[in-house]
Amino acid sequence: MNIQALSVHDYRNLAEAELSLGPGFTVLHGHNGAGKTNVLEALYLVSTLRSFRTSDLGVVVRSGTEASRVVVRGFDAGLGVSSTLEVRLERRGSTTRRVATADGKTVRSGAQFYGRVRAVLFTPEDLGVLRGGPTGRRQFMDRVLFGRERGHIADVQTYEKLLRSRNRILREEGLPAAERERLLGTYETGLAQTGARLWTRRLELLHELQARFSGAFASIHGEAGEQADRGGAGPVASLRYECKLGPVSAAEREPTLLQALLERRALDERRGGTSVGPHRDDLVVLLDDQPAGDFASQGQSRALVLAFKLAEVQTARERSADGTPPLLLLDDVSSELDPRRTALLFRTLGEHAGQCILTTTSPRYIDLPAQVETRRYRVDQGTITPDPAIA
Ligand SMILES: Nc1ncnc2c1ncn2[C@@H]1O[C@H](COP(=O)(O)OP(=O)(O)O)[C@@H](O)[C@H]1O
Numbered sequence: 001m002n003i004q005a006l007s008v009h010d011y012r013n014l015a016e017a018e019l020s021l022g023p024g025f026t027v028l029h030g031h032n033g034a035g036k037t038n039v040l041e042a043l044y045l046v047s048t049l050r051s052f053r054t055s056d057l058g059v060v061v062r063s064g065t066e067a068s069r070v071v072v073r074g075f076d077a078g079l080g081v082s083s084t085l086e087v088r089l090e091r092r093g094s095t096t097r098r099v100a101t102a103d104g105k106t107v108r109s110g111a112q113f114y115g116r117v118r119a120v121l122f123t124p125e126d127l128g129v130l131r132g133g134p135t136g137r138r139q140f141m142d143r144v145l146f147g148r149e150r151g152h153i154a155d156v157q158t159y160e161k162l163l164r165s166r167n168r169i170l171r172e173e174g175l176p177a178a179e180r181e182r183l184l185g186t187y188e189t190g191l192a193q194t195g196a197r198l199w200t201r202r203l204e205l206l207h208e209l210q211a212r213f214s215g216a217f218a219s220i221h222g223e224a225g226e227q228a229d230r231g232g233a234g235p236v237a238s239l240r241y242e243c244k245l246g247p248v249s250a251a252e253r254e255p256t257l258l259q260a261l262l263e264r265r266a267l268d269e270r271r272g273g274t275s276v277g278p279h280r281d282d283l284v285v286l287l288d289d290q291p292a293g294d295f296a297s298q299g300q301s302r303a304l305v306l307a308f309k310l311a312e313v314q315t316a317r318e319r320s321a322d323g324t325p326p327l328l329l330l331d332d333v334s335s336e337l338d339p340r341r342t343a344l345l346f347r348t349l350g351e352h353a354g355q356c357i358l359t360t361t362s363p364r365y366i367d368l369p370a371q372v373e374t375r376r377y378r379v380d381q382g383t384i385t386p387d388p389a390i391a
Pocket residue numbers: 011012013014030031032033034035036037038039059060061062063379
């Protein structure tokens with residue numbers, strides 16, 4: 001859906017805010033703490049019914065008030081109709097009620113609401129994913145899949161539950177042998193079934209993103225200085241799914257995983273946990289075939305993460321029935337990039353992104369191509385005003 005207007009009421013420090021969005025770029029600028037990220041968070045809420053900063057939605061309701069409301073109005077090119085979506089958060093004691101409506105009608109299940117506004121988000125926290133442990137990278141892949149595959153959330157939840165159950169039985173003492181055997185058998189069969197689906201979806205995701213990712217990295221990062229002058233090519237970025245069980249054909253994934261779980265029972269019992277399966281896999285980002293987490297510079301890390309997001313935008317556009325790219329939300333995107341990289345980044349965004357909302361502390365970090373329509377807003381202590389003065 002193409003969003004034309006956003007209105008936010010009592011969301012964090014935004015008491016009342018109205019924004020009209022164009023089809024191209026919308027730049028929000030303002031000091032630290034002004035409320036820029038809060039605007040992106042509100043848009044993300046309408047996309048996913050979640051926050052990217054907290055799992056407790058009560059904390060986003062503006063202090064001193066009891067309810068937040070976020071409303072977007074847009075045009076759904078697939079259906080050929082205008083549509084209004086609203087998410088309301090009502091604080092009641094220690095719980096927060098979430099109410100979603102589409103064109104005035106309450107939407108009861110999240111699954112029916114997801115996908116109406118598709119969004120791809122970049123936040124500076126994503127940069128930690130490359131350097132940190134594998135948990136963050138697995139979540140990174142799964143979050144993309146939540147937006148693409150209806151069954152993925154349920155499969156992840158089922159898998160985690162089965163994992164806890166297997167681990168509990170492995171640790172439990174004094175269980176009769178037959179009962180233990182029966183329970184482990186049931187859990188392992190389930191783990192192999194759901195685990196193989198998670199494994200396959202992640203592999204397919206990386207396979208689909210691969211070429212777009214390498215291309216986007218090359219155009220964002222380019223090659224600086226002398227080497228470029230000599231026509232040298234920059235490093236090549238690629239993605240690899242790392243799994244203990246090695247490359248296994250789609251049909252063999254479930255039996256291979258089941259076999260591995262059986263074989264590792266004694267080992268897992270000693271360790272007190274399940275040592276094989278998609279919960280132990282990793283996404284490895286490579287620069288010239290070397291794991292980038294270990295040696296990428298800050299600028300390269302930023303370019304790698306942004307290239308991943310752009311690959312996501314492009315593949316989502318190709319997958320969508322009406323060719324509409326998802327909304328791209330970029331938080332503090334260009335601080336730390338040198339002027340040349342900033343220009344390259346925005347040129348690439350201009351080519352591949354559709355609607356894009358970005359925040360910055362200073363408009364001088366933003367170097368947008370002249371041919372893309374741009375709207376600018378100033379954010380100051382929770383108040384948003386159009387700012388046409390800065391060109
Ligand atoms: N529930 C809330 N009620 C009122 N203000 C809040 C709430 N949650 C966060 N804030 C305020 O929002 C501001 C941070 O906004 P943010 O969008 O992160 O700033 P930035 O412009 O730097 O991205 C802080 O001043 C914080 O105190």
